[in-house]
Every structure is written in C-alpha cells, then in structure tokens.
Amino acid sequence: MTTVAIPRAPRAGAIAMAWALPLLVAALLLVVWHVAVRASGTKIFPAPLDVAQGMIQLARQGLLLKYVVASLFRVTMGFTLAALIGIPVGLALGWFRPWFVAFNPLIQVFRPISPIAWIPVAILWFGVDDRAPIFLIFLASVFPIIVSAIAAVQNIQPVYMRAARNFGLTRTALFRHVILPATLPQVITGIRIALGIAWLVVVAAEMIAVNSGLGYLIIDARNAGKRYDLVVAGMVIIGLIGLALDLLVRRLEQFDEVRWGYGNEVSR
Amino acid sequence: MKSAADALIQVRGVSMLFPGKTPSSSISVLDDISFDVAQGEFVCVVGPSGCGKSTLLNIVAGFLPPTSGSVTVENQTVTGPDRRRIFVFQENGVFPWLTVRKNVGFGLRDRSEAEQRAIVDRYLEMVGLTGFDGAYPRELSGGMKQRVEIARALAASPDSIYMDEPFGALDFLTRLKMRSDLIRIWQHERKTILFVTHDIDEAVQLADRVIVMSQRPSTVRVMVPIDLPRPRDIDSLAYITVRERIFESIGVSAKIGEAAPETAAARRKRPRDESRDADVIVVGGGPAGAIVGSYLGAAGVDHVILDKAMHPRPHVGESLICSTTRVFDDIGVLPAIEQGPFVRKYGVTWTRWHDSTAHVLKFRAIPHLGVVQDYTYHVDRGRFDRLLLDHARSRGSRVLEGTTAAGVVFDDDGAAAGVRVRTDDGTERVLRSRLVIDASGRAGLLGSQLKLKRPDPMFDQFAVHNWFEGLDRGPAPTADYLQIRLLPTPRSWVWQIPISADVTSVGVVTRRDDFVEGHESPAESFARHLLADPELAARVAKSRPLHDFVREGNYSYAMDRFAGNGWLLVGDAARFIDPIFSSGVSVAAESARLAAAAAISALRDGSVEAPAFASYEATLGRGLERWREFVQLYYQLPEAFLEMLDTEDGRSGLRQVLQGEVFEVPAVPILDRMRQTIGAAASA
Numbered sequence: 001m002t003t004v005a006i007p008r009a010p011r012a013g014a015i016a017m018a019w020a021l022p023l024l025v026a027a028l029l030l031v032v033w034h035v036a037v038r039a040s041g042t043k044i045f046p047a048p049l050d051v052a053q054g055m056i057q058l059a060r061q062g063l064l065l066k067y068v069v070a071s072l073f074r075v076t077m078g079f080t081l082a083a084l085i086g087i088p089v090g091l092a093l094g095w096f097r098p099w100f101v102a103f104n105p106l107i108q109v110f111r112p113i114s115p116i117a118w119i120p121v122a123i124l125w126f127g128v129d130d131r132a133p134i135f136l137i138f139l140a141s142v143f144p145i146i147v148s149a150i151a152a153v154q155n156i157q158p159v160y161m162r163a164a165r166n167f168g169l170t171r172t173a174l175f176r177h178v179i180l181p182a183t184l185p186q187v188i189t190g191i192r193i194a195l196g197i198a199w200l201v202v203v204a205a206e207m208i209a210v211n212s213g214l215g216y217l218i219i220d221a222r223n224a225g226k227r228y229d230l231v232v233a234g235m236v237i238i239g240l241i242g243l244a245l246d247l248l249v250r251r252l253e254q255f256d257e258v259r260w261g262y263g264n265e266v267s268r
Numbered sequence: 269m270k271s272a273a274d275a276l277i278q279v280r281g282v283s284m285l286f287p288g289k290t291p292s293s294s295i296s297v298l299d300d301i302s303f304d305v306a307q308g309e310f311v312c313v314v315g316p317s318g319c320g321k322s323t324l325l326n327i328v329a330g331f332l333p334p335t336s337g338s339v340t341v342e343n344q345t346v347t348g349p350d351r352r353r354i355f356v357f358q359e360n361g362v363f364p365w366l367t368v369r370k371n372v373g374f375g376l377r378d379r380s381e382a383e384q385r386a387i388v389d390r391y392l393e394m395v396g397l398t399g400f401d402g403a404y405p406r407e408l409s410g411g412m413k414q415r416v417e418i419a420r421a422l423a424a425s426p427d428s429i430y431m432d433e434p435f436g437a438l439d440f441l442t443r444l445k446m447r448s449d450l451i452r453i454w455q456h457e458r459k460t461i462l463f464v465t466h467d468i469d470e471a472v473q474l475a476d477r478v479i480v481m482s483q484r485p486s487t488v489r490v491m492v493p494i495d496l497p498r499p500r501d502i503d504s505l506a507y508i509t510v511r512e513r514i515f516e517s518i519g520v521s522a523k524i525g526e527a528a529p530e531t532a533a534a535r536r537k538r539p540r541d542e543s544r545d546a547d548v549i550v551v552g553g554g555p556a557g558a559i560v561g562s563y564l565g566a567a568g569v570d571h572v573i574l575d576k577a578m579h580p581r582p583h584v585g586e587s588l589i590c591s592t593t594r595v596f597d598d599i600g601v602l603p604a605i606e607q608g609p610f611v612r613k614y615g616v617t618w619t620r621w622h623d624s625t626a627h628v629l630k631f632r633a634i635p636h637l638g639v640v641q642d643y644t645y646h647v648d649r650g651r652f653d654r655l656l657l658d659h660a661r662s663r664g665s666r667v668l669e670g671t672t673a674a675g676v677v678f679d680d681d682g683a684a685a686g687v688r689v690r691t692d693d694g695t696e697r698v699l700r701s702r703l704v705i706d707a708s709g710r711a712g713l714l715g716s717q718l719k720l721k722r723p724d725p726m727f728d729q730f731a732v733h734n735w736f737e738g739l740d741r742g743p744a745p746t747a748d749y750l751q752i753r754l755l756p757t758p759r760s761w762v763w764q765i766p767i768s769a770d771v772t773s774v775g776v777v778t779r780r781d782d783f784v785e786g787h788e789s790p791a792e793s794f795a796r797h798l799l800a801d802p803e804l805a806a807r808v809a810k811s812r813p814l815h816d817f818v819r820e821g822n823y824s825y826a827m828d829r830f831a832g833n834g835w836l837l838v839g840d841a842a843r844f845i846d847p848i849f850s851s852g853v854s855v856a857a858e859s860a861r862l863a864a865a866a867a868i869s870a871l872r873d874g875s876v877e878a879p880a881f882a883s884y885e886a887t888l889g890r891g892l893e894r895w896r897e898f899v900q901l902y903y904q905l906p907e908a909f910l911e912m913l914d915t916e917d918g919r920s921g922l923r924q925v926l927q928g929e930v931f932e933v934p935a936v937p938i939l940d941r942m943r944q945t946i947g948a949a950a951s952a
Contacts, residue, residue, distance in 0.1 A: 162331060163361035167375045167424065168351040177374075181365035260364035260406045 046229035051236060054229035063217070068237065070212040071202050074130060078137025079198045086142040086194070087187060090149020091179065100150065107146060115140040115201045119208050133205030133213075140201040141194035148190025152183035185253070185261020192249040199242045214238050275304035276428065276460050277328065282337035283485075284323055296485035297323050300337070303479055303488060305428075310454055310461045312471035314514070315481030315489075321464045322358070322432050324486070328462060329355050329430045341428075351375060354421035358433040362405045362416045368392070369401035371416050375424030391419040394453055411442040415449075422453070428460035435470070447473050451498055472511045473500050480517050490517045497697045504691065505572055505668050506545050506699055546572040546666070547871060549687050549701040551673040556839025556856035557707035558656035558665075562599035563864030565663030569871060572666040572699065574673050574689055575657065585735070585765040585773030586652075587613055587750040587850040588644040591928030594637045595857040601659040608655055610645040611766040616750045616850075616926065618910055621801045627913040628746060629926060637929070646750070646766050647853075673713050676704050676835065683877065684714075684834035702834065703867055703876045707860070709840040712827070720827040726900055727824030727846040729759065730782070732794045732817055733775025739764075739811035741772060750850060755800050757782060759903050761848060762797070762804060774808060777848070780821065790817035822847060826896075830859075830888050831866075831881035838863045843892045846899050854928040855895070859888050862931065891931030894939060898925050901942045908945050912938075 030048045037047040046054070058064040093100045093107075115136045122132040156179065164178040206215025214234050221230035253262055284298040297320035305311050315321045326332040328339050330348040339346040341353065349355065354375070362371050372388045379387070392398050395415040405413050414434055421429050435443045451474060454461060465471055471478045475494055482489045492514055496506050548564055550557045553575025564571045596602040615630040633642045661667050670692045677698050679685040686700035706714040715721040741747040741764065751764040760778035767773050776797040788796065794817055798805040826843040830836065839856035866884035870876045902909045912918030921938030930936055 157359075159357045159359050159361040160363060162349070162355065163357065163363070163374075165331075166329070166349040166351065166353075166355050168349075173377070177377075178363070181363070184365070256367075256404055257365045260404065 044226060044228055046232055050229040051232045054227070054233040055237070058217075058230065058233060064237070067212060067214050067217050067234075068241065070210075070216075071206065071214045071238075072241070074133045074205070074213065075137055075195075075198050075202050077130075078134040078202075079141050079195055081134070081138045082140075082142035082145055082194060082198070083191060086145030086190075087149050090146040090187075090190075091153055091183065093146070094150040094153025094183075095179070104150075107143065111143040111147070116204055119205070122205075123208070128210060130210065133202060133210055136205040137198045137201050141198040144194040144197060145187075145190045148193070149183065149187050152186035152190075153179065155186065156182045181257060185258040188249070188252050188258060191252075192246065195245055195249055196242065199238070199245060203238060214241075276307040276309075276341060277305040277462065278340045278343075279303050279305075279324075279328060280338050280340070282324065282327055282334045282339065284320065284327065284332070285335040298327075298334070299485040299487050301481075301486065301488055302337075303491065305460060305462055307427075308458045308460055310463065310474060310476045311479060312463045312465060312475035312477075313479045313481060314465055314468050314471045315486060316483055317466055319481045319484055319486045321466075321481055321486070324481075325355075325430050325432050325462065325464045329353060331355070351424055352426050353428045353430060354424050354426040356414075356417050356421050356429060356431040356434045358436055360410070360413050360417060360437075362413050362420070364405045366404075367401065368397060368403050368405070368408070368416050371405070372401075372419045372423050374420055387423050388419075391423045394422065394456070395419045396449065409442075411438050411446060414438065414446060418450070418453070422457060422459070426459065428462065431461060431463040433465055434463075436465070436467075443470070448499060450474065455498065468511060468514050469502070472507060472514065473502065478514060480514055490514075492517070495698075497695065499695055501691050501693065501695045501697075504671075504689075504695075504697065505666060506697055509545055544701055545686070545699040546570050546701050548572075548703045548705060548867060549574065549699055550665075550705045550707055551676075551687060551713055552576070552707035552709055552711075552839075552841070553657045553660075553667060553669070554653055554707060554709050554839065554856065555656055555853050556709070556841070556860045557705075558653070558660040559595060559599060559857055559860035560705050560707060560838060560864045560867075561660035561665035561667075562601065562656075562663045563861065564867065565660060565665050566599065567864070567868045568664070569868055572668060572701075573657070573660060574671045574687065574699075575667055575669045576672050585646060585733075585767045586649050586853060587616075587646050587763075587765050589850050589854045589926060589928040590631050590634060590639055590641070590644045591637065592854050592857045593639045593641055593644060594634070595861050597638065598861065599659065599663070601656060604655055604659060605645060605652075609651065609768060610647050611748055611768060612643045613646050613748065613750055613766075614643045615746070616752065617746045618913065619751065619753045620910070621753065621755050624803060626742075626746060626751075627910045628749070629913060629919055629923060631927060632923060634927060634929065646748070648767050673708060675717055676706070676714055678834075682833055684832070702871065704835045705838060705863055705867060706835060706841045707838045707856075710844055712825075712841050714835055714837060715825075715827045715841060718832075720829055722826050722828060724824040724826060724896070726903075727822070728780045729777050729822040729824070729846055730780045730819065731775050731777045731822055731847075732790045732797075732819045733763075733773060734794070734817045735767060735814040736772050736774055736808060736811040737770055737814055739772040739774065740807045741766060742807075752848065753801050753804055754906055755797060757797075757800075760797065762801060764804070771814065772811070774804075777822065777846075780823075790819040793817075793819070824896075826892070830885045831878060833877045836863045836867065836881055836884065842888060843896075845892065845895050846903075848899060848902070849895075849926055851895050851899075851928070855892065858891065858928065858931050862887055887931055894925070894930040894936050897939060898930075898936075898942070901939070901946050905946045908942070912942075912945075 034047050034049070037045055055064065093103055118136055118139055122135050126132040126135055160178055160182055164174050169177065202213065203215035203218065206213035207219040210216055214237060218231050218234040221227040221234065253259070280302050282298055282301045283296070286295045286297060288294045301324060313321045313324065323332065327334045328346070330346045330350060363374065366374070369388055372391055373384045376384045376387055388401070392401055395418055397412060397415055397419065400408065400412065405416065408416065417434070435446045438446060447470060463474060472494060478492045478494060480489045480492065481487070492510060494510055496510070500507055547569055548571035550560050550571060550573045553573050557573050557575070561571060561573045593602065596605055615628060617626040617628050619626050631642050631644065633640050657667060672690045674688045674690045674696060676684050677686040677688055684704040686698050687704055688696060688698050690696045712721055742751065748766045753762040753764070755761055755778070757778055760776070760782070763773070763775045763777070765773040776794050778797060798808060824844055824846050827837055830842045838859040840852065842859055843855070845851055845855070862884050866881050870880035873880065912922060921941060924933070925936060925938060
C-alpha cells in the first residue's frame with residue numbers, strides 16, 4: 001500500500017479536549033482526595049489544600065527551588081554521563097558482533113540489579129556527597145540506553161546498509177550518514193525511557209545519601225515532624241517535573257529526521 | 269544474443285548453495301547460470317517465485333559471493349558492490365531520514381554544492397518529482413519513493429543499474445506508469461539494466477532480452493530476444509506471441525478461458541518458426557484480405573490479417589456478380605450472406621437517357637462452377653466487409669484491427685520478409701512472415717512502395733453518390749436489379765443499387781474533368797448530371813437522401829506485376845478497373861481464391877519466390893486484362909453493347925463476362941465478337 005503521512009491539523013476543539021479532559025480527571029481526584037481525608041477524620045494525612053499551603057511555604061522559604069535545582073542537577077549529571085557513555089557503547093556493541101558476544105551477558109547480569117541495591121556500594125565509594133546519587137542515576141539510566149542503542153543498530157533495515165555499501169561509503173561516512181540517522185529514532189526512545197528511570201531513582205538516592213533535593217525533602221519532612229503535607233508536596237512536584245521531562249524528550253521525536261521511525265504513518 | 273566481446277557483464281557458471289544444518293538439507297538455489305549482458309542492454313530475468321532470481325541479482329551486484337562460478341564486469345571479477353553499478357531494491361532503499369533532494373544526491377557527496385544541485389534537479393525532473401525535493405519519503409507514495417530511488421541510482425551516473433522487482437509492491441496502474449517511465453528514461457540515458465521480475469508481462473514490456481529461469485535449483489531455461497519497437501503495444505500480435513512463447517517455456521498456458529474456436533486455437537499452438545510472427549501476413553481486411561484469410565485458415569496456414577479500419581466503413585453500396593457465389597460457397601460464408609440483410613440481385617438492366625427501354629440481363633446459375641443460385645447480392649459494404657472478416661476470424665485468421673501497414677520489409681535478397689505496422693497510438697513495429705499478401709485495396713501498399721503502379725488514362729472516372737430512402741426503383745420485375753442508366757456525356761452513367769427494402773444507392777459516374785471544371789459541390793454535380801435523365805431525376809426528387817453526397821475518384825490503374833519474391837497482390841491492390849460492371853468484389857474474390865491456392869502450395873513446397881507465383885500472375889493478369897478490354901470496348905460504343913443484349917445469342921455471350929467468368933476459362937468469345945463489331949462500327 002502507499003504510504004500517506006496525513007498532517008493532522010489539530011482542531012481547536014481537539015486541543016481543548018486534550019487539556020480539559022485530563023484536568024477534569026485531576027480535579028475529580030483532588031475532590032475525592034479532599035472528601036476522603038475529611039471523611040476519615042485523619043489528622044496526619046493532608047488534604048489537597050494542606051499540600052498547596054505546604055508548597056507555598058516551601059517556596060517562601062526558598063527551599064522548593066533549591067531542592068528542585070539540586071535534584072535536576074543530579075539527574076542531569078547522571079543521565080548525561082549515561083548518555084555519553086551508553087550511546088557510543090551501545091552502537092559499538094550493536095555494530096561489532098564479537099564485542100556484543102563478549103559484553104552482552106555482563107550487561108544482562110548488571111541490568112536487573114536495582115539501583116537501590118547499589119546504595120551501600122555508592123556510599124562506600126563516594127561518601128555522602130553529590131557523586132553518590134549521580135552514580136546511582138547513571139547506573140539506572142545507562143543500561144536502557146545501551147540496550148536500545150544495541151537494538152537500534154542490529155535492527156537497521158539491511159536495505160539501507162546495502163544501499164550505503166553500494167554507494168561506496170567510507171566507514172566514517174557510513175556511520176555519519178547511515179548508522180547514526182538510522183538508529184536515532186530508537187536511541188531517542190531509549191533516552192526517554194532512561195530519563196524516566198533516572199528521575200525515579202533520584203528520589204531514592206536522595207533519601208539516603210544527601211541533604212538536599214526532592215528526595216531529601218520527603219524523607220526530612222517525614223523524619224523532622226511528620227509533615228505529611230510537605231511529603232505529599234514533594235511527591236506532587238516530583239510527578240509534575242517527571243511529566244515535564246517526558247514532554248521535553250518527546251519533542252525530540254517530532255524532528256523530521258527521526259519521525260519516520262515512530263510508525264506515525266497511516267499505513268505501510 | 270550479443271557476442272562475448274560486446275558483453276559488459278559476464279556471468280559464468282554461477283551456482284549458489286545455501287548450506288543447511290546437514291549437508292543433505294542444503295538448498296541448491298542456482299545451478300550453473302551463464303549469460304552476458306551487453307553495454308546499454310535492457311535484460312529482464314524472470315522466473316517463478318523462489319527460483320533464486322533475486323539471489324542471482326545479488327550475486328551479480330556483488331552483495332553475495334556465489335558458491336561457484338564468477339561474475340565479471342568489463343573483465344574484472346566482481347568481489348563486492350560498486351558505485352558504478354547501482355542496485356534498486358524491491359523493498360525500497362530510499363533513506364527515510366533524508367529529504368528527496370538529499371536522497372537523490374546521496375551518491376554525489378564528492379561533488380560541489382552547485383553540481384549536486386544541478387544533477388539532482390535534472391534527475392528529479394526526469395522521474396517527474398520536481399517540486400518534491402524538500403519532502404521526506406514518508407510523505408510520498410510507494411511509486412514516488414521508487415522514483416526517488418531510480419533518480420538516486422541515475423544521479424550517481426553508474427554504468428549499470430540492477431533492479432530487483434522494483435515495482436512489485438506497487439498497484440497495477442502505478443506499475444504500468446512506472447514501466448513506461450522507466451523505458452523513457454532508459455532510452456534517454458542508455459544505461460545497462462538488469463531487471464529481475466516475476467511478472468512476464470513486465471519483462472516483455474521492458475526488455476531487449478528476457479532470461480527465463482526454471483524452478484529451483486534454477487537454470488537458464490531460455491533466453492528470448494524481444495525485437496519489438498518501443499513503446500510496446502501490449503495488444504499487438506508480436507507482443508502476444510513473445511509473451512505466449514515465454515509462458516510456454518515455463519510450462520504455463522497464458523490463455524485462460526480462451527474463447528476462440530478450437531480449430532483456431534489448435535492451429536495457433538502449432539509450433540512455428542520462432543523468428544516469425546506468422547507464415548503469411550495479409551495486408552488489408554477488405555473482401556480480398558478476408559477471403560484470402562478464410563482460404564488460408566481452412567488450409568491451416570498460420571497467418572494474420574492487418575486491418576486498418578476499426579470502425580464501420582462509410583456507407584457504400586456495391587453490387588456483386590454471380591461468380592463470387594462459388595468463392596463464398598468455397599469458404600463457407602454463403603449461408604451467412606444468404607441470411608444477411610442483403611438484397612438479392614437477379615440481374616442488370618441498362619437504360620439510355622433518351623428512352624425508357626430497359627435492356628435486361630437476367631443472371632443464370634453457373635452449374636459447371638457449382639453455382640446453383642441464379643442470383644447474387646447487392647451489399648452494404650460496411651456490413652458485408654465485416655461479415656467476411658468475422659468469417660475469416662472464425663476460420664482461424666488472426667485479425668489485427670486498427671493496424672496500418674506502413675510498408676513491406678524486404679530482406680537482403682529482395683524478398684518480402686514482413687510488414688512494418690503502425691497502430692492507432694503511433695507505435696511502429698515489424699511483423700515478420702514468409703509471405704506478404706497485399707490486399708490493401710486502392711491504397712496499393714506494395715504497388716506504391718515498389719513503384720509498380722501504372723495509371724490507366726482510359727478510365728479516369730469520378731463518382732458522386734448517396735443513399736436514398738423511399739426511392740421508387742421502377743417496375744416490379746427488375747426493380748431490385750442493378751440498374752445502369754447511360755448519360756449523354758461520354759462515359760457517364762448512373763447506378764441504382766438496392767441496399768435494403770427501403771434504401772437505394774444512386775451514384776453518378778463521369779469523367780474526372782467534368783467534375784473539376786464545374787467547381788460544384790457534390791450535390792450540385794449530382795443534380796446537374798441527373799438532369800439529363802428526367803425519369804430518374806423525378807424518382808430521386810421524391811426520395812430522401814440519407815447523408816451528404818460523397819465524391820470519390822475511380823482512377824483505374826494496374827500494377828506492373830502481381831507477385832514477386834515473398835509477395836502477392838490481390839484485389840484492388842493488383843488492379844482497379846472502372847466499376848461499371850460491378851467487377852470489384854469479383855476481382856477481389858477470384859484473385860483471393862487464386863492467391864490463396866498459390867500461397868498454400870508455395871508454402872507447402874517451401875519456396876515463396878516469384879516463380880512459385882508465375883501461374884497466379886498469368887491467370888490473374890489474363891482475367892483482369894479481359895475485364896479491362898471488355899470495359900474499354902463497351903465505352904467505345906455502348907450502343908453496340910445494348911444491341912447485343914437484345915439477342916439471346918449476345919446475352920449468353922455477355923453473361924459469361926458479366927457473371928465474372930473471365931479468369932480460368934480458355935477463351936471469352938464475346939470479346940472477339942465485340943472487337944469485330946465495334947471495330948466494324950468504328951470503321952463504318
């Protein structure tokens with residue numbers, strides 16, 4: 001069949017719907033939450049308004065921004081490191097069969113180990129400064145990146161490689177003009193997954209090893225005075241930032257050079 | 269086949285074995301394949317699915333090393349892919365991450381920006397994608413993507429292009445379009461193309477040569493050169509013949525539910541010389557051609573009739589004479605004519621403009637020719653010709669309608685070897701045959717080509733005619749006779765021919781200069797000449813003309829020869845005589861009968877050179893000369909002719925000629941008598 005990419009002209013109604021529906025659901029959840037808290041008569045678990053007040057308090061104290069920046073910094077460091085190492089390693093392992101044979105079992109052994117399990121090791125190696133959570137974040141995100149990069153290379157349509165060979169490309173040109181662009185969509189997908197995991201892990205890492213960041217906020221609020229309004233405020237902020245990060249990475253998938261890789265075509 | 273010296277690509281003894289888990293489970297895909305591809309040649313490889321033709325192409329391209337054998341290009345062994353030989357992939361190898369422009373320019377990265385732009389623009393235009401340069405492949409249809417890939421291949425300026433079922437994933441119409449575009453491009457660029465397909469039609473439409481492969485393990489089953497001009501007409505006989513040959517070679521019948529009569533089908537299956545389209549080509553599907561075809565068909569001679577007219581012929585009425593009945597009976601068309609909408613013609617009357625006395629000739633049966641009817645027919649030529657041609661078809665003639673013969677092709681020895689034909693869409697090709705029978709009528713294909721045509725100034729006539737509805741044809745006994753009315757102007761006369769119960773053809777024949785001088789419209793001319801015959805004019809005035817008056821020349825002529833090496837002339841293509849005695853269809857029928865007999869015996873004896881047709885030429889020539897002399901004597905002194913008609917003795921003598929018995933009779937006594945009578949009258 002022919003392939004027709006239909007540019008979906010977003011109608012105003014559709015846009016409103018895309019925002020209104022999730023917001024409506026969120027609002028409903030808040031209402032249910034509020035009612036449930038009031039109905040249970042709990043003194044510990046906060047209602048939505050308590051959480052909002054907690055956030056405002058944190059913001060006034062300057063802690064909110066500080067903790068968000070601290071967490072983002074660690075994620076950025078760990079994740080960037082993972083990408084810088086994971087993408088080339090993954091591409092190389094995908095391309096050179098012997099390397100893949102040699103290293104893949106090792107990767108498959110390390111990959112299922114939860115970053116939480118690495119916490120003691122991280123503290124042992126790096127102490128309680130920033131390097132420990134960065135290490136944990138790196139560990140958490142590097143494997144998804146490597147694995148997706150390997151798969152991306154191994155899944156390159158043979159026809160592209162044959163066409164490239166036919167045109168007599170040098171190794172550099174082959175990498176630059178075929179392998180890299182051909183793997184990019186799947187590498188981006190790996191990056192998106194890895195970033196989600198990295199953000200997931202930052203909270204756990206901060207709960208233990210450091211004294212700033214959103215993870216620290218949560219554990220500190222719990223320990224320092226059962227401030228569950230602040231605990232939940234931290235959770236909500238983590239969630240919102242996670243959403244924002246995901247939206248950010250998804251934008252990478254909209255570039256013309258990679259859109260072909262996401263099956264957003266009507267048919268083929 | 270091209271000689272090895274010309275070969276750009278040489279495939280030598282290539283075999284391919286895909287190893288299995290055990291030696292016995294190995295799959296032998298290709299078995300000792302050898303062929304050459306010449307520089308600039310378009311070669312298609314066809315074969316059943318899974319026969320390994322794609323594997324073969326991948327080996328030729330250097331993507332796969334063969335298990336044994338070798339591929340050399342320009343005498344260098346192929347060890348891998350090369351940018352001088354670009355592969356176009358079945359699954360589309362266009363890079364989806366690049367724009368159309370960057371894809372097409374992919375093989376040009378070492379060129380300057382300006383050069384790249386120019387080359388890419390050129391090939392985008394060639395494949396019809398100008399304006400799409402900024403698009404990404406995902407925005408294009410499947411056909412457009414294949415165009416991009418073809419443009420990318422061409423832009424890299426390779427020596428050859430290897431195409432692996434490039435149109436296989438496209439819908440039918442797109443495929444057809446892609447094929448014709450590919451041919452156009454190939455004719456422009458003249459790259460060597462090796463094209464793999466499972467579609468035999470595709471191969472026959474595209475290739476100079478088709479390599480047909482067998483089932484796995486594949487061998488080269490047959491190589492079929494396709495010597496058809498491009499663009500190819502997929503309905504043409506030559507195309508169908510080649511196609512059938514390929515289908516037969518892979519053991520598949522191309523005919524599904526064939527409707528043609530069994531005899532014709534069986535005849536077609538008979539093996540024939542592969543280098544010819546037919547044993548005999550008959551040029552022209554008029555009565556002469558159709559009758560020749562019917563005779564040839566009945567004798568099992570493989571032949572084709574080229575018929576220019578696809579649509580009903582213009583309304584012309586014609587009167588037949590009795591000898592034709594034998595021919596119609598011979599070829600078995602008589603019952604159809606008898607049942608057809610034709611008016612029986614029992615005789616002829618002649619009337620002079622100045623009196624109303626009819627001089628009558630009533631036809632008789634001709635028992636010694638087996639003609640038992642004492643009548644013949646008036647026919648509407650449109651219907652009649654169609655009926656004869658359909659009959660020929662039922663006798664096994666392959667009729668190519670809408671085909672104009674552009675010329676007869678002669679071989680180096682001067683023998684006719686085929687006919688160059690042109691179809692309505694302007695395609696030209698050569699159909700090859702052992703014998704060409706020219707039944708092209710007054711167009712006189714061979715006569716013009718060989719400059720055999722000799723005009724006969726004695727009979728330089730013009731006719732103006734029309735059909736009339738409700739015309740009073742005169743008193744009952746002779747109403748449906750052919751009525752000839754003589755006009756005062758020398759050699760001028762009027763015919764009245766019944767076409768149906770209600771329709772009558774009336775035509776004025778006169779000398780050409782009589783028309784030219786007048787500067788009249790055909791209708792005015794007709795009316796003026798009819799003034800001399802008030803009785804007929806009054807009858808015509810009361811009837812209704814059915815269409816515009818038609819004016820046509822009846823210039824008589826003869827060809828110097830009626831046969832040569834590999835060719836024969838029949839009917840009007842041989843000689844055209846003033847039609848006053850309705851000799852036209854008779855000459856066509858008799859010459860067709862004689863020509864078919866001569867052709868059948870010549871083909872059987874294995875020589876179609878001129879000597880084989882000497883007797884045909886003599887018999888036809890003598891008969892036609894008798895007709896000509898008869899007409900000439902008549903015009904010298906029509907009064908003498910009418911007088912003869914008034915005696916029983918004279919009538920029986922004239923009847924021989926007027927019923928058409930002039931070809932195979934030793935003598936025509938009435939001619940001698942006319943010569944004497946008219947000679948005497950002239951000297952008196």
